[in-house]
Amino acid sequence: NAGVMQNPRHLVRRRGQEARLRCSPMKGHSHVYWYRQLPEEGLKFMVYLQKENIIDESGMPKERFSAEFPKEGPSILRIQQVVRGDSAAYFCASSPDFSGANVLTFGAGSRLTVL
């Protein structure tokens, strides 16, 4: 059981480039959640997805950020035209169904650095 797999683990981008972060949920899990951890801050909810559906994106910045969870393949968090303030750790979590936060399994995170 590989758990929640995130890649890349570290990503460096220059301002204005695009960043794509991938998340493969735990085997048997069909619900994916993205959280962001800014330096010296706690994790903050961004978006909740099921296969081919965005259920709740209330925590996503309105511009430049998008997320998808296609029928096949991993969930992708996409950040267009990155700025220095996007530098953070992005964590993905998954759950088998809508069981509530107490059954979330978190990945190791992807650390984005914007130069």
Place this chain on the structure above:
Amino acid sequence: KQEVTQIPAALSVPEGENLVLNCSFTDSAIYNLQWFRQDPGKGLTSLLLIQSSQREQTSGRLNASLDKSSGRSTLYIAASQPGDSATYLCAVNEDSSYKLIFGSGTRLLVRP
């Protein structure tokens, strides 16, 4: 708006010491509270979950307490070991959903 605060931000103790980590939240209307451990380069590991109706939970050398009325939780670690060195995060869940509201964590270093 719910806010979660953890004090201290960092803590260094000698091995064997008993210690307490603190977590406070501004709105007492929570569904549950969780303590997580975060190791560098690894994901978050759930340590203890306390439902709003509970006062405490125990797992091995860890004991977490919850006082909803005062908006506080503590994580007690007995007989600390170097392997306990990590960042400890507190998170509240207001409505049994997937949205956890995290504190910024306490970085613990247990010195051999």
